[in-house]
Amino acid sequence: MAYLELNNIYKTYGEGDSSTEVLSNINLTMDEGEFVAIVGFTGSGKTTLVNLINGLLQPTSGEVLFKGVPVTDTSHERGVIFQNYSLLPWLTVGQNIYMAVKEAFPKERKKDLMKRVKEYVAMVSLSPAINKRPKELSGGMRQRVAVARALAMNPEMIIMDEPLGALDALTRGNLQDEILNIWSQDKRTALLITNDVDEGIYMADRIIPLKPGPNATLGPEFKIDIERPRDKTAMNDNPEYKKTRNSIIEYLMDIGDERKTVSDVEYKLPELTPKSFVA
Numbered sequence: 001m002a003y004l005e006l007n008n009i010y011k012t013y014g015e016g017d018s019s020t021e022v023l024s025n026i027n028l029t030m031d032e033g034e035f036v037a038i039v040g041f042t043g044s045g046k047t048t049l050v051n052l053i054n055g056l057l058q059p060t061s062g063e064v065l066f067k068g069v070p071v072t073d074t075s076h077e078r079g080v081i082f083q084n085y086s087l088l089p090w091l092t093v094g095q096n097i098y099m100a101v102k103e104a105f106p107k108e109r110k111k112d113l114m115k116r117v118k119e120y121v122a123m124v125s126l127s128p129a130i131n132k133r134p135k136e137l138s139g140g141m142r143q144r145v146a147v148a149r150a151l152a153m154n155p156e157m158i159i160m161d162e163p164l165g166a167l168d169a170l171t172r173g174n175l176q177d178e179i180l181n182i183w184s185q186d187k188r189t190a191l192l193i194t195n196d197v198d199e200g201i202y203m204a205d206r207i208i209p210l211k212p213g214p215n216a217t218l219g220p221e222f223k224i225d226i227e228r229p230r231d232k233t234a235m236n237d238n239p240e241y242k243k244t245r246n247s248i249i250e251y252l253m254d255i256g257d258e259r260k261t262v263s264d265v266e267y268k269l270p271e272l273t274p275k276s277f278v279a
C-alpha cells in the first residue's frame, strides 16, 4: 500500500459558465520516507493541490488516500508549512508555538511542552525573539516561526507550500538543512512545493513538474540520483546534478512556451470612432 495516493484528481472552482478546472487528472503515489518536490508555475494550482492533500479541500472528482484511507479532513499526522505564515497576532512567538504543540500533544506536561517550544524556537534561531509578537518581527522571522510551529507538532508527513520563498539565501539554506535533518533523522515523508529547481534538487528524491494551469496536470518525474547528505558546493561540479538541472529547466521552458502559444489568441476590436474625433 502506498503512503500517499492521488488518483485521477480533478478540482474545479465555481459553477456553470464561471467555473474553472484548476487541476486535471492528477496522479501521484508516494512511499513512506520519500521526499518529493513539485515544481510549478505561478497560479498553476500548487496551493490547491496542497490543500487537497492536507484535507482542507475536497476534490471535485478522484480521491486522495493517506495510508489507504480517504482524506476527508485535516490531521496532525500531516503538518503543513504555508507560504503565508498565519500566526496569531495577539500571541508571542513562544505562545503561538505553544498553542500548536498543546493541541498536538494534549497529554504532555506543560514543562515538556515548553521544552519542545524552546527547542524549535532555537532551531530557527529565534530564541532572543521568543517573547515578541508577530508585528515586531520581519517577514522572514515570521516565516521561521511558522516553520518551527509546524515541525514542533512532529507530523509524520511534512507538506511544504513554498515555505522558504520570502527568506534570504543564508536563512533559506539553514532551514533547508534543518528540514532535511528532521526528515532523515525522524524518518518522515515530505512533499515540497517550490518554484526553485535548485531547492528541489538539493532536497528531494524526485522532482515532478506541475504544468501551467488551467487544467494543470503533473508532468514526467525526474529522479535525483545524488548521494545524501548532499553538499551544495560539491553539487555544482557533479555531472549528474548539471544533467538533471538542465533537463528539468528545459522541460519547464518548453511547457512554458507551449502555454504562451495557447494563449496567443487574436482579439478583434470593434470599429469605433470617438465622438470628438475629427479626421
Ligand SMILES: Nc1ncnc2c1ncn2[C@@H]1O[C@H](COP(=O)(O)OP(=O)(O)OP(=O)(O)O)[C@@H](O)[C@H]1O
Residues within 6 Å of the ligand: 013, 014, 022, 040, 041, 042, 043, 044, 045, 046, 047, 048, 049, 213
Ligand atoms: N477558492 C477559490 N475560488 C475560486 N478560484 C480559486 C480559489 N482558490 C484558488 N483559485 C484559483 O485557482 C487557481 C490556482 O490557485 P492556487 O492558489 O492553487 O495556485 P498557486 O499555484 O498556489 O498560486 P501561487 O503561485 O500564486 O501561489 C488560480 O487561478 C486561483 O485564482
